Amino acid sequence: MLSVKAIRKDFPIFKRTILGRPLVYLDNAATSQRPKQVIAAVNDFYRRHNANVHRGIHTLSEEASNLYEEARATVAGFINCGSDELIFVRNTTEGINLVVWTWGFDHVRSGDEILVTVMEHHSNFVPWQQMAVRRGAVLRVADITEDGLLDMEDFKKKLSKKTKIVAVTHCSNVTGTINPVSEIVRLAKRVGAVVLIDGAQGVQHIGIDVKVVGCDFLAFSGHKMLGPMGSGGLFIKRERQEEMGPFLTGGGMIREVYATHFVWAEGPEKFEAGTPDVAGAVGLAEAVRYHTRLGMRYIRKHESNITAYALERLRDMKDMQIFGPSDVKVRGGVVSFTIKGIHPHDVAEVLNYRGVAVRSGTHCAMPLHDRFRVPATTRASFYLYNDKKDIDALISGLEQAKHIFR
Amino acid sequence: MDLYRDFILDHYENPRNFGHLDHPTSVETLFNSACGDKLTIEVMIETKKPAGAVITDIRFTGQGCAISQAAASLLTEEVKGKAVSAVMALPAGGMEKLLGTKLTASRVRCATLPLEALQKALVKTRGFRVR
Numbered sequence: 409m410l411s412v413k414a415i416r417k418d419f420p421i422f423k424r425t426i427l428g429r430p431l432v433y434l435d436n437a438a439t440s441q442r443p444k445q446v447i448a449a450v451n452d453f454y455r456r457h458n459a460n461v462h463r464g465i466h467t468l469s470e471e472a473s474n475l476y477e478e479a480r481a482t483v484a485g486f487i488n489c490g491s492d493e494l495i496f497v498r499n500t501t502e503g504i505n506l507v508v509w510t511w512g513f514d515h516v517r518s519g520d521e522i523l524v525t526v527m528e529h530h531s532n533f534v535p536w537q538q539m540a541v542r543r544g545a546v547l548r549v550a551d552i553t554e555d556g557l558l559d560m561e562d563f564k565k566k567l568s569k570k571t572k573i574v575a576v577t578h579c580s581n582v583t584g585t586i587n588p589v590s591e592i593v594r595l596a597k598r599v600g601a602v603v604l605i606d607g608a609q610g611v612q613h614i615g616i617d618v619k620v621v622g623c624d625f626l627a628f629s630g631h632k633m634l635g636p637m638g639s640g641g642l643f644i645k646r647e648r649q650e651e652m653g654p655f656l657t658g659g660g661m662i663r664e665v666y667a668t669h670f671v672w673a674e675g676p677e678k679f680e681a682g683t684p685d686v687a688g689a690v691g692l693a694e695a696v697r698y699h700t701r702l703g704m705r706y707i708r709k710h711e712s713n714i715t716a717y718a719l720e721r722l723r724d725m726k727d728m729q730i731f732g733p734s735d736v737k738v739r740g741g742v743v744s745f746t747i748k749g750i751h752p753h754d755v756a757e758v759l760n761y762r763g764v765a766v767r768s769g770t771h772c773a774m775p776l777h778d779r780f781r782v783p784a785t786t787r788a789s790f791y792l793y794n795d796k797k798d799i800d801a802l803i804s805g806l807e808q809a810k811h812i813f814r
Numbered sequence: 815m816d817l818y819r820d821f822i823l824d825h826y827e828n829p830r831n832f833g834h835l836d837h838p839t840s841v842e843t844l845f846n847s848a849c850g851d852k853l854t855i856e857v858m859i860e861t862k863k864p865a866g867a868v869i870t871d872i873r874f875t876g877q878g879c880a881i882s883q884a885a886a887s888l889l890t891e892e893v894k895g896k897a898v899s900a901v902m903a904l905p906a907g908g909m910e911k912l913l914g915t916k917l918t919a920s921r922v923r924c925a926t927l928p929l930e931a932l933q934k935a936l937v938k939t940r941g942f943r944v945r
Contacts, residue, residue: 753849753879753924757817769849783850783877812818813880 418443429763437789449694454476503642504730518544556732578610583732584742593686615704635695639688656681711741741790831890844936851878886928
């Protein structure tokens with residue numbers, strides 16, 4: 409059991425009020441809040457250890473380099489990959505783009521296929537669309553079932569020897585659907601395809617072991633997992649790294665440079681051109697420690713309980729349509745819904761008057777909203793610091809919205 | 815909850831000038847992709863008026879939040895009979911005045927979508943006006 413009361417004490421933002429009311433933060437799928445430990449780690453880096461990494465002989469540079477590499481080891485440990493397989497990036501989007509513009513462009517030829525699902529975030533759609541257009545490749549989109557689960561029959565039908573890459577989210581940022589990633593990897597390997605997993609909603613809520621799952625790439629964002637804005641990670645399996653050239657080029661990613669050519673560095677440095685966000689990496693590692701201290705199993709269980717409670721309360725409301733699976737075993741802490749006759753923006757506005765922060769719109773998932781045939785939804789998403797009282801505040805805000813728009 | 819006053823809700827629930835024109839001079843549809851809203855404005859323009867081109871009739875259709883729908887309804891009432899040149903000169907801030915409320919940055923776009931659609935529809939008729 410998580411002690412939410414103790415956890416909330418770690419998050420300074422919960423001391424403030426919104427329009428005179430306590431903050432009820434249910435927009436975690438967009439970004440999380442940060443605990444004081446993470447803020448302190450970033451602060452401490454700038455106050456005591458600030459220097460550039462991998463350059464200087466001086467003490468500070470050595471300290472900064474050590475902190476940076478320790479951070480890499482900590483974050484790598486969280487997803488169970490080697491330190492040399494973890495690249496620091498700004499966010500999931502950058503991680504996916506890195507794979508698209510390196511491995512993707514080098515391996516996808518005209519007539520090849522890329523397989524995604526209709527529940528992907530735009531950042532796992534648009535880069536592949538771009539590549540498909542430029543390479544003359546075909547982007548195929550696996551459908552979902554009525555319950556919002558990945559339609560495995562459709563997925564298998566669209567997977568073939570032509571498929572070079574399968575790119576799929578671990579957990580949908582709209583329906584919370586948890587995809588069977590191990591099964592997806594197993595099927596993809598049979599046809600010789602590599603697999604990228606969008607872990608933006610997965611690593612911090614469900615947890616993932618890339619060795620067990622067997623994926624080739626996993627991208628995730630630090631800011632959605634208690635870490636600093638602009639921090640994130642990309643796992644690239646060693647074998648894949650050897651097949652890849654660098655992404656951005658310049659300082660930091662080179663071994664030797666001559667007037668006419670260069671030799672690139674090996675390992676994660678190959679993909680980290682320019683001075684990295686060292687404080688961001690240090691903060692992200694602290695965020696990882698926050699999760700491991702609590703235990704991923706307990707975080708997942710806590711969020712499952714909250715989600716089950718939210719689903720139960722929402723289902724009791726009239727004119728309510730909830731999207732995604734009803735079974736919390738295959739659902740993360742994300743619930744998107746519509747209320748008949750009230751636009752999601754108006755729902756979010758009324759909730760904001762009561763200090764409740766939710767998201768409204770298409771949540772960077774227009775293809776999925778098209779699939780559901782709704783222009784927009786309201787989304788509540790949960791994290792380790794939310795409790796049932798937050799859900800009660802959500803429900804009473806929704807009741808008020810229904811009263812205003814009766 | 816200043817935003818959802820009765821007259822805004824009234825325009826939302828009973829929108830004025832909602833529907834289609836038989837023979838619109840110009841039509842424009844705009845999307846607000848972040849929120850999934852869609853708004854179509856149809857205008858009828860007569861050129862031989864003393865004031866130059868004048869909007870003689872207007873309709874709108876679409877789906878959106880209370881603010882965007884009420885703004886469209888209010889705007890269509892406001893501009894009917896007005897000179898095209900005057901409507902083209904309406905500033906985005908004028909929508910807040912019509913709604914009689916201050917909007918937060920995230921909602922400004924909801925209120926200005928109808929005006930933007932209308933002005934784009936009017937721009938399309940420029941060729942018509944010189945003829």
